[in-house]
Amino acid sequence: MKLIIRLTAGTLLLLSLVACALHVTHSGTVPVPPQMPGTLRIATHNVHYIVLGADREGRWTVADWEARRGALDSAFKELGADIVAFQEMESFSRGSDGSVNLARDWLLARNPAYAVAASGDWRVFPSTQPIFYRRDRLRLVDEGWFFFSDTPDVIYSRTFNGSYPAFCSWAVLQPLDGGPPLHVFNVHFEYSSRSNRRLSAELVRDRIAPRIAAGDAVVLAGDLNALHGARTMAILQEAGLDFPPVPGATFHFDRGLNLFGAIDHLGAGPGVRPVAGPVVLRRSYDGQWPSDHYPVLADFDLSR
Numbered sequence: 001m002k003l004i005i006r007l008t009a010g011t012l013l014l015l016s017l018v019a020c021a022l023h024v025t026h027s028g029t030v031p032v033p034p035q036m037p038g039t040l041r042i043a044t045h046n047v048h049y050i051v052l053g054a055d056r057e058g059r060w061t062v063a064d065w066e067a068r069r070g071a072l073d074s075a076f077k078e079l080g081a082d083i084v085a086f087q088e089m090e091s092f093s094r095g096s097d098g099s100v101n102l103a104r105d106w107l108l109a110r111n112p113a114y115a116v117a118a119s120g121d122w123r124v125f126p127s128t129q130p131i132f133y134r135r136d137r138l139r140l141v142d143e144g145w146f147f148f149s150d151t152p153d154v155i156y157s158r159t160f161n162g163s164y165p166a167f168c169s170w171a172v173l174q175p176l177d178g179g180p181p182l183h184v185f186n187v188h189f190e191y192s193s194r195s196n197r198r199l200s201a202e203l204v205r206d207r208i209a210p211r212i213a214a215g216d217a218v219v220l221a222g223d224l225n226a227l228h229g230a231r232t233m234a235i236l237q238e239a240g241l242d243f244p245p246v247p248g249a250t251f252h253f254d255r256g257l258n259l260f261g262a263i264d265h266l267g268a269g270p271g272v273r274p275v276a277g278p279v280v281l282r283r284s285y286d287g288q289w290p291s292d293h294y295p296v297l298a299d300f301d302l303s304r
Contacts, residue, residue, distance in 0.1 A: 022115045029282050030247075032078055036276050036299040040175070042138070043081040044221035044264050045295035046188070047072060047091040047126075048254075050102055059254065062242055065102055068175035071285035072103065073110050078281060079297050082134045083173065085186035085221035090128040099123030104130055106154045117142045118169035118186060128154065129169040129186045129222075141172040141181055146207060148189070148200035159190060166190055179302050180217045180271070183208075187222035189232065197226060212240040217302050218269035223293065227261045241267035246278045246296055254292035256284065262295050278295075 004153055017105040035041050050065045058064065076084065091100040099122055111132075117140045119130035126145055133140070136137060147167040149157040156165045166188060174181045187204055203222070211218050220241055226232035228245050237243070243265050248259035276300030284290075 002106040009183070017195075019185065029221045030279055032080065032279060032281060032297070033276060035080065036301075038273055038303065039299040039301050040083060040182070041079070041081040041299050042089070042184075042266060043079045043084045043295050043297040044186075044223070044266060045075070045079075045084060045291065046087040046223045046251075046264060046293035047089050047103055047291045049088045049151070050066065052091050052093045052100060061274055068104050068288045068290060069103070071288040073107060073281075075281060075290040075295055076107055076111065079295055080134075081297055082137050083182075083184060083219075083221075084295075085169075085184065085218070086130055086131040087186070087188040087223045088128060089130055089201060094098060097195050098127040101127050107132070115140065117171035117173065117184075118145065124155070126165075126167055126169070126285055129167070129171065129188060131171045131184055131186055137176055138173040138182075139176060141174050141198040143169075144169040145169045146203070148196065148203055152203060159193075159196050161193055161196055163190065164194065166196075166200065168207070175302065182272070182302060183211050183216050183218045185218070185220045185222075187220065187224065189223065189225045191225040197224075197232045198235060201232045205235050205239040208236075208241070209239040212269045214271075215271070216274050219272055220267040221265075224266050225263050226264060228243055228265070233265070233267075240269050242269075244265040244274045244278055244298065246280060248280055248282070250280055250294050250296055252282075252289070252292060252294060254289055256282075256289065258282070262296070264293055266296060268300060271302070274298050275301050 077170040089103045091102045114132045117131045117136050147157045148159050150158045169186045171184050189200050246262035250262040250264040281295045
């Protein structure tokens with residue numbers, strides 16, 4: 001019995017040391033740099049859904065949202081991005097009803113310099129993945145969505161293995177100072193099913209590839225739930241996207257625990273050149289984390 005206790009204690013100590021080493025490896029705080037002149041700053045941030053209901057208690061409830069919403073706004077302002085692709089920006093009750101979106105409306109009310117794309121009446125446009133953009137730098141040309149499904153153009157259709165609906169939102173944004181319109185694809189792949197991730201990536205690849213082949217400027221942003229170099233990313237690269245490595249962790253368990261590499265990424269097609277970043281904003285505000293993911297940003301040059 002003593003031997004078993006010693007072995008168990010030794011194993012727990014070893015696991016703790018490994019976790020500490022991983023945390024140090026994937027951590028690091030870098031200040032948000034000044035934006036490079038002539039570039040567009042693009043960011044991605046998974047902000048975690050909110051569970052509606054006055055009787056709900058604990059994490060991700062309305063009460064929890066009210067505690068962390070100031071931190072989310074502070075992080076948004078600190079990014080200073082021209083474009084921010086959000087994931088899980090949903091106030092969830094039952095079914096697909098998206099008539100309430102606390103996080104989207106909160107940020108828009110406090111940041112009037114921004115407008116929102118890829119968002120609308122939830123019955124015809126899923127509201128979970130809006131794309132914010134600066135009014136003084138960009139104009140919305142077009143927007144849309146498709147679901148990671150055998151019927152991608154049917155709203156709220158379930159994923160390939162029948163699990164919860166997941167989708168890509170997209171927007172075409174025209175820089176007001178000239179230059180080519182930018183096609184922004186905003187994705188959130190499933191975390192639990194590798195086959196779903198890969199099939200979803202293949203669908204996104206097939207939708208993006210014609211745009212790149214036509215010479216359009218393309219950026220993909222989002223939560224891939226895949227590490228850099230994973231097969232999921234390799235499938236997207238087949239469309240012509242390049243993913244600059246994101247340093248360290250982007251998911252932290254809502255505890256600041258950085259145990260593995262980035263799963264949130266920014267990818268760019270030919271003619272969209274990353275000139276600074278990616279940078280991960282790893283910080284809390286007055287003791288509150290904005291989300292269980294850190295935002296990621298990079299500056300891109302669209303001049304050709």
